[in-house]
Amino acid sequence: MHKLPIKLYRAAQVRELDRIAIQERGIPGIELMSRAGYAVFQCLRNKWPYARSAAVFCGSGNNAGDGYIIARLAREAGLSVTVYSVSDPEKLTGDALTAYRKFAEAKGTVVPFQSDLDIETDVTVDALLGTGLDRPVTGAYAEAIAFINKNQKHVIAVDIPSGLNADTGNIMACAVKADCTVSFIGLKQGLFTGQAADYCGEIFYASLAVPDDVFEAVPSRTVRVVKTRLPNRESYSHKGNYGHVLIIGGDLGYTGAARMAGEAALRVGSGLVSIATRPEHAGLMNLNRPELMCHGVENAGQLQALLEKADVIVIGPGLGQSEWASDLFSAAVNSPKPLVIDADGLNLLARAPFVKPNWILTPHPGEAGRLLQCSTTEVQQDRFASATALQAKFGGVAILKGSGTLVASDHELAVSTSGNPGMASGGMGDVLSGVIAGLLAQGLALKDAAQQGVHIHGLAADLAVEKDGERGLLAGDLMEPLRQLVNS
Incomplete structure (x- = not known):
């Protein structure tokens, strides 16, 4: 063997x-x-x-x-x-x-x-x-x-x-x-x-x-993802060397998604993380994670200053599909900064599709179906073809989540086999978005951040279930394993 x-x-x-x-x-x-x-x-x-x-x-x-x-x-x-x-x-x-x-x-x-x-x-x-x-x-x-x-x-x-x-x-x-x-x-x-x-x-x-x-x-353009080591940090480096991630989301009643994405970005090594959310949430979202800088924004105009300061943008966790969400989404996708789009960001994109070379899309099969205008069953019939079609239609890098998550880029189709059924719980996708953004902020290329982010995310879940089993695994349980993995 x-x-x-x-x-x-x-x-x-x-x-x-x-x-x-x-x-x-x-x-x-x-x-x-x-x-x-x-x-x-x-x-x-x-x-x-x-x-x-x-x-x-x-x-x-x-x-x-x-x-x-x-x-x-x-x-x-x-x-x-x-x-x-x-x-x-x-x-x-x-x-x-x-x-x-x-x-x-x-x-x-x-x-x-x-x-x-x-x-x-x-x-x-x-x-x-x-x-x-x-x-x-x-x-x-x-x-x-x-x-x-x-x-x-x-x-x-x-x-x-x-x-x-x-x-x-x-x-x-x-x-x-x-x-x-x-x-x-x-x-x-x-x-x-x-x-x-x-x-x-x-x-x-x-x-x-x-x-x-x-x-x-x-x-063959299809490969397995294997974990690679992140570069060692220089002794004289500072937070500015490791990027500033902006998470946009958290509509009324949905504070958890953006907050978990933000912590995940910090846990994999991003230097700074800001969250743009509803003003009603801004003073509460970082109570038990004060390292997150939370800002209340009412509209795209108030978002502009945060977009300018950011190195990487995540839009979608807890975003909703309201007029407020659509306004912020339009501002974010018109920014030249690298983007990670998840959850309702993907649903808003499905309404008015367009191509962008510097974003990473992270749909599960249901969201992929909406993006490709087909059923979830059709997506799952050939996941390799579906991931390729997503990338061809929208550009950048397309991730198709699920058992054996796929990452499609211009010249490569990668599959990650890390992860376990315990990940079938709310918030896992929000954590993944934060992980990918945190790696992008530290200088990884789009394809590498997507592949390594997916793989590390799954490995963290595998570590988290070793002691207590898969059932009852929470997205927040991945935070400490994520930190271990990016340092190993």
């Missing part, structure tokens, strides 16, 4: 990597298949060293070939192994047929799958369906998947859990819920966003010793 690569690929790109490795680099297909089977078997042994039996579920494609190799290796290692085939293995073709026949020659046991089978096994290997799946799973395959999910423990998926779309991360009617997945050659982008988190388990990677120049021949 190798460390997970940064680059991610679509299924068609991985097929091209396979083709180049086989046809142009002269690696026999059966050799790649054998390496894949060996990688999965090694992972199985490492993860469950005391397993004494294995059930291998095979389909009709190359994944089945991997499965038969895994079964043969397990049998040779002394495990009790049975292959359950959803289709007639004699109808396999190419390398998969070769792999099956080698297993059969070794006196391996193959049983036609039936849903009423009684199976007792320590480990189940899912080699039913591969990355080429492009339609809902039905028939015997759906029955086999349901059987695995209902009856089996310790499930390892070969390349991708059967039923998961390799490009979108969506479930094609049903999918195997694996404890771990071993992905080959090119990491599939669908393993890291959407519904995939509930199905892939721990993800491992095996390059199958494909030469590096093969990957250079198939460029």
